[in-house]
C-alpha cells in the first residue's frame with residue numbers, strides 16, 4: 248500500500264534531467280561542467296571545521312528540537328542586523344527555531360498549517376510558477392490543491408497575485424514566496440510583501456517566505472517579510488521566514504537553517520518537530536551560531552557571486568535576454584526551447600543546465616512559463632564559468 252498522494256508528485260526535476268541527458272554522450276574531448284544543480288562550491292568558512300573539532304565531545308549527546316539559546320540568539324541577531332529590526336523586536340526564545348536545512352523545514356511546515364478543509368472546500372497552497380520543487384512536494388503531501396501563480400518578467404518574476412479570485416483567497420491555507428527567487432532571480436519589493444501579509448491576515452493563511460538567498464544580491468539588499476511586518480505594525484502573526492547557511496556561508500553540507508516569525512506558529516511547529524523532526528547536532532548548532540553572528544563570510548561570497556555575474560554579462564551581453572539577477576546565483580536565459588537547448592548543450596558543449604519547464608507547472612494550455620528558459624547556476628570559480636559560458640554561446 249502507498250499513500251495515493253505519492254502518485255501526484257511530478258517527476259523530480261533532476262530525474263527528468265538525467266532521463267533527458269544520460270542516454271547521450273557529452274561532447275567528446277571536453278571536460279563536462281554542470282551548471283544544473285545549485286550547489287555552492289566555494290570553500291566553506293574554516294570556523295565550521297574548527298568548531299566541529301572543538302565541540303567533538305558533544306556528538307555523544309542528543310540535541311534538542313529548539314537547539315541552544317546561543318543558536319537562537321545568533322539567528323535573531325542576524326535578522327535584526329540584516330533587516331534593521333532593532334534590538335528586542337524578536338524574542339529568540341519565542342520567535343526562532345532551527346531547521347536541519349531549510350528544505351525539510353519548508354516541507355514540514357505544510358503539515359502544520361494546511362487543514363483538511365478551508366471555507367468548506369479543499370484548501371489551496373499557492374506557489375510561484377516556476378518554483379523550487381520542495382514547495383510542490385510539500386503541497387502535494389499536505390492534501391491541498393496547488394495554485395501555481397505565473398512569476399514572469401511581466402510581474403518582476405514574482406507571483407502574479409491578480410490571478411487570484413476572492414473565493415480562492417478564502418480557500419488559501421499557505422502561500423510560498425521565494426525572494427530572491429529560484430530560478431528567476433527576482434526580488435519581492437516591500438509593497439508585495441506588505442500586500443501578502445495583509446492578505447494573510449484577512450484570509451487567515453500562512454505566508455512562508457523562503458529567504459534563503461537573502462544574502463546573495465546584486466545592487467541592494469532584498470527586503471524581507473519580517474521587515475515588512477515591522478514596517479506595517481510589528482505584528483508577525485501568520486508570517487514565517489526561512490533562512491539558510493547553505494548560500495550565506497557556502498555550507499550546504501552543514502544542513503543548517505532556521506525559521507522565524509509568528510510566536511504561536513513557532514510554538515506549535517516546535518511541538519510538531521518534537522514528533523516528526525530531525526534535530527541539529529550540537530557541534531553544528533555551535534558552528535551555526537558563529538556563522539550567523541559574523542557577516543564577513545557572507546560579504547566575501549556575495550562579492551564572488553557578483554564577480555561571476557560580471558563574467559556572465561561580459562560573455563553573454565544581451566543574448567538570451569540576459570539580465571543581472573537582483574538576487575541569488577542563477578541566470579534565467581530565454582533560449583526559445585529550454586529542453587532542446589539543454590540537450591544541445593550536453594551533446595555539443597558537455598554542459599549540463601536545467602530546462603526551465605522542469606521547475607514549472609502547466610498553465611492549462613499545455614505550456615509552462617518556463618518552456619523557453621534554461622536555469623544556469625553560477626556556482627564554480629570564474630575560470631570554469633567563463634569556459635562554460637563561452638561554450639554555451641558557441642553552440643546555442
Ligand SMILES: Cc1ncc(COP(=O)(O)O)c(C=O)c1O
Nearest residue numbers: 348349350379429459491493504
Ligand atoms: C529556493 C530554495 N529554498 C530552499 C533551499 C534549501 O536549502 P537548504 O536546505 O540547503 O537550506 C534551496 C536549495 O537549493 C533553494 O533553492
